[in-house]
Amino acid sequence: MSARDTILRRLRERTDGPLAAPKSDFAVVTGRGWSHDERLERFERWITSVHGEVIHTQRDNWLEVLSQVVSAKSIRRLALGREHPVAAEVRMELAASELKLVDSDRDVEGWQRELFEQVDAGLTSVRGAIAETGSLWLWPTQDEPRQLSLVPPIHIAVLDASSIEDTLFDVIEAHGWSQQMPTNALLISGPSKTADIEQTLAYGVHGPKELVVIVRH
Template sequence: MSARDAILKRLRERADGALSAPDSDFAVVTGRGWSRDERLARFERWIGSVHGEVVHAAEEGWTDVLAKVLVDKGVRRLALGKQHPVAVEARRALVNAGVELVDVDRDIEQWQHEQFNDVDAGLTSTRGAIAETGSLWLWPTPDEPRLISLVPPLHIAVLDAGTLEDTFFDVIEKQGWKNGMPTNALLISGPSKTADIEQTLAYGVHGPRELVVIVRHA
């Protein structure tokens, strides 16, 4: 019997019965009770405080806002997926926009140099956002790999206003993560940032220098 098996055997044969999880009070991490407008205002304030940009768009006209962002930011090469509705709509709208659309459903070894040196921006969908911390949350897929939000100098994220939750706990609870936890969820709270020993904050050292969130309203 291995040491591990011996330890587990002793735990199973405890004289005072099996161990059980204690009752927990999660009130401190939930129950904010904010309205939809309050959630949106808090999210925008917090993500804006760390240099994230928020632009608003109607659901049926968000690609016009995207096109304007690309022009304003001087984006010539945009990396994006093919299958998610956000990517499908963007590709359709940008056919004649003078922007090269870069496919991302490739093994990273095939286009690593291109991604790190030639792509101006990455476009992704989001699963939602957190009002309390001003954070987006993404669930990467082969169609939208995590590197398109972590490598290009500009990350453009599309957020539906109705997917905002008050706290991270609310996201975990409402999305049922206890029954199917994502293997690689990303929490994004502004552009990449880091600080040196003198606490001087710098942006874009290890990832995107800019983050633009397009908030879609139904």
């Protein structure tokens, strides 16, 4: 009998019942107790500390703010989804503008060159944000694939202020990741960045040079 078989036999033949998971104390990763305003302030402080840009707006005029961002950053080709309400509102508002709206709900092989060489910005919704680390969290879908936030030079993310939670643990608990863990959750804490051996930080080397977060109140 191999060592593996011996170990498995001992586990199966335990006389004191099945093994139970040890009791865990998660106090260190939750229980911050921050108010809505504190969460918002912490999120903005951390994400702007690494070159993220935060723009606040009321929900009823966020499309006007988006138009201003597009104009200020000379965006001519914007990639976005179709089905999510954020993308649907943008398409309705900007359909008659000179801005080229690029469909993202395609097999990446069919528009890979366009994505990497011609798209100026990608626009996505987000599921929420984390105050403790200044992070956005996204669940990519076929409608809003992950390349929207990872490839274009500019990533525009639309965040509802009410969806900011204290910690990553609180996100996992509140959204039931233990029952339905996302296959590809993205945590985004600012533009793409990397550092060489001398710890010189560079932005936009492997992804977006700019991250613009439009916070809707």
